[in-house]
Amino acid sequence: MALRNILGKRFGVGLAGRRPLSTATCDVESGNAKAINLYSAINQALLIALETDPRAFVFGEDVSFGGVFRCTTGLADRFGKARVFNTPLCEQGIVGFGIGLAAMGNRAIAEIQFADYIYPAFDQIVNEASKFRYRSGNQFNCGGLTIRAPYGAVGHGGHYHSQSPEAFFCHVPGIKVVIPRSPRQAKGLLLSCIRDPNPVVFFEPKWLYRLAVEEVPEHDYMLPLSEAEVIRQGSDITLVGWGAQLSIMEQACIEAERDGIFCELIDLKTLIPWDKETVEASVRKTGRVLISHEAPVTGGFGAEISASIVERCFLRLEAPVARVCGLDTPFPLVFEPFYMPTKNKILDAIKATVNY
Amino acid sequence: MALSYLRSSSSRSANFLKPLSSAASLRRPISTDTTPITVETSVPFTSHQCEAPSRSVETNPSELLTFFRDMALMRRMEIAADSLYKAKLIRGFCHLYDGQEAVAVGMEAAITKKDCIITAYRDHCIFIGRGGTLLEVFAELMGRQAGCSKGKGGSMHFYKKDSNFYGGHGIVGAQVPLGCGLAFAQKYSKDETVTFALYGDGAANQGQLFEALNISALWDLPAILVCENNHYGMGTAEWRAAKSPAYYKRGDYVPGLKVDGMDALAVKQACKFAKEHALKNGPIILEMDTYRYHGHSMSDPGSTYRTRDEISGVRQERDPIERVRKLILSHDLATEKELKDIEKEVRKEVDDAIAQAKESPMPEPSELFSNVYAKSLGVESFGADRKEVRATLA
Numbered sequence: 001m002a003l004r005n006i007l008g009k010r011f012g013v014g015l016a017g018r019r020p021l022s023t024a025t026c027d028v029e030s031g032n033a034k035a036i037n038l039y040s041a042i043n044q045a046l047l048i049a050l051e052t053d054p055r056a057f058v059f060g061e062d063v064s065f066g067g068v069f070r071c072t073t074g075l076a077d078r079f080g081k082a083r084v085f086n087t088p089l090c091e092q093g094i095v096g097f098g099i100g101l102a103a104m105g106n107r108a109i110a111e112i113q114f115a116d117y118i119y120p121a122f123d124q125i126v127n128e129a130s131k132f133r134y135r136s137g138n139q140f141n142c143g144g145l146t147i148r149a150p151y152g153a154v155g156h157g158g159h160y161h162s163q164s165p166e167a168f169f170c171h172v173p174g175i176k177v178v179i180p181r182s183p184r185q186a187k188g189l190l191l192s193c194i195r196d197p198n199p200v201v202f203f204e205p206k207w208l209y210r211l212a213v214e215e216v217p218e219h220d221y222m223l224p225l226s227e228a229e230v231i232r233q234g235s236d237i238t239l240v241g242w243g244a245q246l247s248i249m250e251q252a253c254i255e256a257e258r259d260g261i262f263c264e265l266i267d268l269k270t271l272i273p274w275d276k277e278t279v280e281a282s283v284r285k286t287g288r289v290l291i292s293h294e295a296p297v298t299g300g301f302g303a304e305i306s307a308s309i310v311e312r313c314f315l316r317l318e319a320p321v322a323r324v325c326g327l328d329t330p331f332p333l334v335f336e337p338f339y340m341p342t343k344n345k346i347l348d349a350i351k352a353t354v355n356y
Numbered sequence: 357m358a359l360s361y362l363r364s365s366s367s368r369s370a371n372f373l374k375p376l377s378s379a380a381s382l383r384r385p386i387s388t389d390t391t392p393i394t395v396e397t398s399v400p401f402t403s404h405q406c407e408a409p410s411r412s413v414e415t416n417p418s419e420l421l422t423f424f425r426d427m428a429l430m431r432r433m434e435i436a437a438d439s440l441y442k443a444k445l446i447r448g449f450c451h452l453y454d455g456q457e458a459v460a461v462g463m464e465a466a467i468t469k470k471d472c473i474i475t476a477y478r479d480h481c482i483f484i485g486r487g488g489t490l491l492e493v494f495a496e497l498m499g500r501q502a503g504c505s506k507g508k509g510g511s512m513h514f515y516k517k518d519s520n521f522y523g524g525h526g527i528v529g530a531q532v533p534l535g536c537g538l539a540f541a542q543k544y545s546k547d548e549t550v551t552f553a554l555y556g557d558g559a560a561n562q563g564q565l566f567e568a569l570n571i572s573a574l575w576d577l578p579a580i581l582v583c584e585n586n587h588y589g590m591g592t593a594e595w596r597a598a599k600s601p602a603y604y605k606r607g608d609y610v611p612g613l614k615v616d617g618m619d620a621l622a623v624k625q626a627c628k629f630a631k632e633h634a635l636k637n638g639p640i641i642l643e644m645d646t647y648r649y650h651g652h653s654m655s656d657p658g659s660t661y662r663t664r665d666e667i668s669g670v671r672q673e674r675d676p677i678e679r680v681r682k683l684i685l686s687h688d689l690a691t692e693k694e695l696k697d698i699e700k701e702v703r704k705e706v707d708d709a710i711a712q713a714k715e716s717p718m719p720e721p722s723e724l725f726s727n728v729y730a731k732s733l734g735v736e737s738f739g740a741d742r743k744e745v746r747a748t749l750a
Contacts, residue, residue, distance in 0.1 A: 061592070062591050065660065086592055086596060086597070088558075088598065089528055089558040089597065092563055117527065120562075120563070120564070156447040158449065159526060160527060329728050332508070332724055333499055333510045338724050
């Protein structure tokens with residue numbers, strides 16, 4: 001797999017060293033690329049989606065003026081109120097409405113303002129969206145539905161602006177869950193999600209909205225779903241993660257390298273259906289695996305990855321599967337630094353696993 | 357807004373209020389003067405499926421001065437919270453209530469501490485109304501141990517068990533079914549108490565609200581749903597979010613009352629009426645027509661979706677504190693200077709509380725794991741790598 005190095009400034013503040021991220025070739029040609037941040041990349045993706053499909057709609061709370069994170073800036077002005085519009089404050093209604101819209105063959109791009117607020121819509125997603133095609137014998141489907149929600153810690157979000165609810169949705173056959181790690185990934189993945197003929201929940205790492213800046217091609221491109229990506233090659237241990245957590249893991253990898261431990265870092269990108277083959281191939285190479293996510297450890301998606309890997313690679317494993325995740329408490333207010341799976345916790349776990 | 361009041365003759369009543377002894381420095385004992393005064397509310401009540409209460413509200417000098425003091429305290433507290441937030445001593449989210457003080461204060465005047473109040477995240481002043489102290493407010497905002505929720509809740513999660521204040525909720529609309537549940541319990545306990553479940557115009561479109569209304573009406577619960585309509589659900593104006601912004605009518609089969617939420621006396625009258633109604637006939641909706649000067653939260657400048665003229669217009673015409681001040685002055689219950697002194701006093705109280713709150717320490721690290729479950733359930737929580745940092749979730 002040819003890995004192309006693309007220089008891009010990932011984070012503006014406090015990084016040990018900037019390392020060019022490599023991405024798979026896929027459909028991304030350098031072409032005309034500009035350095036933009038995550039919310040601008042998402043904005044571009046939405047713009048392209050609305051432009052290329054006249055039956056695409058973007059709606060949610062406060063999206064008209066640009067949204068609380070500016071992801072929808074300028075869309076209402078450009079495409080009009082009939083296609084980009086505000087909804088009242090009712091998540092269950094927003095998703096239900098989106099399912100109906102999609103069932104009529106439209107591309108419904110619904111925004112849930114914060115992933116923490118997605119729970120009123122949980123019934124609609126689990127019971128309606130995911131099972132529509134199945135229970136109607138393929139007569140109907142709501143594949144045109146994409147639900148976007150900002151997720152994850154942001155430093156001061158507290159209980160209801162920091163949650164990572166991806167695990168709840170990974171338990172639902174019939175939908176896809178996708179989480180990008182950077183602006184360039186986000187644009188390509190979001191366009192793929194919108195055009196995917198299945199309902200997708202797309203979680204955007206809110207911490208990176210302004211913080212992550214990368215060269216993003218200006219044209220229309222898509223990145224494949226259900227394909228994990230090895231973003232750093234190594235031989236001693238495999239690290240698996242997604243979203244904002246990858247940057248933390250990468251810092252841990254850099255430090256581990258100074259101690260002679262070479263980590264292979266994999267971005268899962270799509271959580272369900274996830275790319276078992278890529279992860280398995282990596283674990284067969286290294287014999288060790290560590291999974292890290294912000295959500296609480298018990299019942300988090302790391303548990304699924306761990307169980308699957310053990311099933312498939314049991315005899316190859318040199319050490320137990322390590323999970324470095326959020327603690328089993330509600331997302332705290334002042335205790336956030338203690339709760340989070342930080343670089344040092346990951347580093348400790350890497351060393352413990354390698355020296356098992 | 358014409359304030360008319362009953363008088364037998366202009367000079368007689370004025371004399372009646374003056375002290376019999378000609379005091380020199382300290383004037384009449386206003387703080388305990390309970391001579392009844394009748395005041396008319398700014399606008400009459402509009403009702404839905406019920407008969408509106410009278411426009412004439414009974415009050416007295418002591419109450420009016422308490423209103424003034426309490427609202428001035430709340431106003432000062434919110435402004436101070438604004439500065440603390442900008443100084444990064446308060447982090448996270450902070451939703452300020454200035455402009456809406458009359459609702460908190462008027463409601464308290466009509467009920468007892470045995471009645472329950474539950475509200476959303478704009479809860480600092482309701483907490484004060486329920487008897488909370490400034491120290492508890494500022495400490496909680498700054499995440500310190502002296503806070504009312506031990507520093508673990510923050511701005512959106514103020515609670516006070518001994519005066520039946522059930523908080524303090526972050527998820528929009530989620531507190532309303534909870535409030536109806538409280539009313540259900542009250543009906544069982546037969547102690548003639550009611551629950552006030554507060555929500556905003558944004559939350560008025562939540563499905564769970566209508567579910568709660570239906571159940572409350574079906575079972576005749578003593579629940580009073582109070583829509584604090586400040587006309588903007590964060591950045592969305594009410595007419596863009598609701599087909600029918602007449603929130604007091606949205607209950608359909610549940611009676612409702614529309615109240616001028618900037619008039620503390622109107623609020624008091626409405627809440628008194630609502631409590632009597634709820635105890636006899638089940639749920640009722642109160643729509644408080646109010647206004648917030650700040651944006652939705654500290655991250656919202658509040659001027660991208662409304663004009664500065666609108667904000668300053670409301671401040672000039674309808675400010676709740678100014679209304680009470682005018683009332684006090686026109687009834688000659690206190691001088692301008694005395695009122696200014698009260699404001700100065702209040703300012704000092706707030707500053708002292710902030711200083712004290714700053715001294716309070718952050719919660720202990722062990723508090724991260726405490727109160728996840730009830731005590732001694734013995735559930736263990738592992739550290740990040742499942743080997744160290746074990747704690748028992750209590």
